[in-house]
Amino acid sequence: MSNTQNGTAPVLEVRDLGIDFWVDGEWVSAARGVNYTLNPGDVLAIVGESGSGKSTSSMGVLGLLPANGRATGSAKLAGEELIGASTPRLRKVRGKGISVIFQEPMTALNPVYTVGYQIVEALQVHDPSMRRNQATARAIELLTQVEMPDPKKAFDSFPHQLSGGQRQRAMIAQSMANDPKLLIADEPTTALDVTVQAEILDLMRRLHTELDSAIVLITHDMGVVADLADQVIVMKDGEVVEHGSITDIFNAPKHPYTQALLAAVPHLGTVSIDPDELAERIDTDHVLHMKDVVIEYPKRGRVPAFRAVDGVDLEIRRGEIVGLVGESGSGKTTIGRAAIGLMPVHSGELSVAGHDMVGVKGGDLRKIRRDIGIVFQDPGSSLNPRIPVGESIAEPLLLAGELDKKAMNLRVEELLDAVELPRAMRNRYPHELSGGQRQRIGIARALALKPQLLVADEPTSALDVSVQARVLALFQDLQRDLGFGCLFVTHDLAVVDLLADRIAVMHNGKLVEQGTRDQILRNPKDPYTQRLIAAVPVPDPAEQRERREQRRATLGK
Known part of the structure; x- marks a missing residue:
């Protein structure tokens, strides 16, 4: 029975909420027809992809829109209308009646x-x-x-x-x-490691229970939704396409978009390996060899030297994808940077495609890098904003100096075809593309010289789930066709489960465990790996509830 039925007034009532922006002399709708009621203690998740209107509609309730924005309709906090309220009144509401946890605290x-x-x-x-x-x-x-x-x-x-x-x-x-009566949490765990994310979710659950506050959870992480929410609103192109209980949305979604959204979410433990396909794809030659590798950041002034990687052994064969996982500061990105010659090796052995990388510099390093590609985490910042994306793809070819202009243009068109983008897109600038399109350009550029080793550093962490699914499917197809070895650096174990043939787990600069995907994700031996896997939220409310209880029992909470 709801609190309203028990005689308790709703915390927030939203009716026909609309958000518009004044653009080029006309009002453009960003959200429309949003309706929901929140009672004390309720957790409502608003989900959808970037641009769906989920964050904008919530910020509009608080009057936190830019100068060219407006909110219409009604939003009543404990019976008091907020839409059209004066700025002094909204200032008193912010932080007292309604508080916000933003995506990036920094x-x-x-x-x-x-x-x-x-x-x-x-x-x-x-x-x-x-x-x-x-x-x-x-x-x-x-x-x-x-x-x-x-x-x-x-x-x-x-x-x-x-x-x-x-x-x-x-x-x-x-x-x-x-x-506060209401807490708006806008992607509160997106940038966090899975173990820290689990702790923050436990904390939010405990605090909202103690204070009986309502929560609006804005996210694209369906695992977080399954872990925390009571009801779910699904938004697409500014409209609510489905609204229901957590059980109804996950177990019996009605709208095709909701069904597609849930189908695109990687689910830890649902992928099986075909041993015949694996044996056919993976060669015996090594494209990356590391033995007892130590990497240190040198002493600077009073700051002592810091050992980021300590005694790591790792090998990748041609055609093999190795997932390198661990929390922030574990040393996984440092290993990726060392593999492409951006970090010097303090001691140990490191070779790429048969080339010794220890101590190599200048022209010798540039020659070796022809056999290495890298896909960065943020394609927006890794592409030059002042040149068309076609020129960014062609840049490695130009520096290699092996093709004339005609052959280079043909190669750029081949690469655009390979990443399933129209050839005409080569004349666009990065800001004119979506996040998924920019990441495809980043992959095309990384594959320009047909590398033997590809280092992918969190290449899908900033993408919506459906875009992520398409990019990962494309990545798998390209890897099968081209046969490069890949070091896939990530903290998302569900993505690793989907992609990797083998997994290596980093913790505090050391490689604590490595093995096949099944060995690591289904039967982990190291306590740290076990904690890491237990902290991953899965997009299934019943399964997630069981995993949460098991994790709490393990931690003694």
Whole structure:
């Protein structure tokens, strides 16, 4: 029975909410006809791809739209209309009636003030009578509630001095400072490692239960939705295409878009390996060989040398995809950078396609790099914004100097065909393409010189699930056709389960476990690997509930 039926008023009632932006002399709709009711303790997930209107509609409720935006319809917080409310009134609502946890705490927290100062400010703005020492004590209490390691130290720390998970905890502490009726969490775990994500979700679940706050969870991660939500709204192109309970949406989705969205989500433990296909595809020649590799960041001033990778042995054969997984700071990206010659090896053996990489420099390194391709995490920042994407694809060919202009143009067109993009797109600039299209351009550029080794560094982490699914399918097709070996660096174990033939697990600079996909994901031996896998949310509410309880039992919570 709902709280409304029990006589408790809804926290938020949204009716026919619309969001428009003034563009080129006319109003353009970004969201329309959004309706939902939130009662105390409810968790509503709003899901959809980038541009669906999920974040814009929620920010419109708070009056946090840019100057060319407007909100129409109705949004009542405990019976009080917010649409059209004055700015002074909305300022009193923000942080007190409604708080927001933003996607990236580093940009939401003020870098020039300590974490403690910012929490104290949030307290005193809404309660001017609160003394400084009272606010300080309350801020430290809040940091303790969000399980911040050493709350007093964190109180005096600046945002950049905290880890990503600690910054997110600080933002949650700030958002809960005034016991809000409603918490809007906009992609609160997207940038976090799976173990930290699991801790943040546990924290949000506990705090919202204790405070009986309602939560609007904005996300594209269906595993997070399965873990936390009670009801789900699915948005596409600014419209709500489906609205139902968590069980109905996951077990019996009605709209084709919802069905496609769920089908595109990688699900840990659902992929099987064909041993015959594997044996046919993988060669015996090694394209990457590492033995007892040590990589250090040198001493700088008073900052001592830091050993990022310690004694790693790793091999990749031609035609093989090896997933390198681990949390932030584990050393996995450092290994990828060393493989392409961007990080020097302190000691040990490292060779690529038979070429010794230790100590190689200058022209010799440039020759070796013809056999190596790299796909970066953020295609937007790795492509030159001032030149058409066709020129970006051609750049490795131009530097290699092996083709004339006609042959180079033909090769660019072949690469665009290979990544399933129209040839006419070569004349567009990066900002004119979607995220998925930019990532396809990045893959085309990486394959321009037909490399023997491809290093893919989190190539799909910034993409929507359906775009990610298409890019991963394309990646698999290209790998089968071209036969390159691949080091796939990621923290997404579901993606690794979909792609990798073997998996290597990094922790604190050491390789703690490696083996076949089944060995690592179905029967892990190392305790760290077991914790990592247990923390991965799966897009199934019943299974996720069971996994969460098992994880809590393992941790003794």
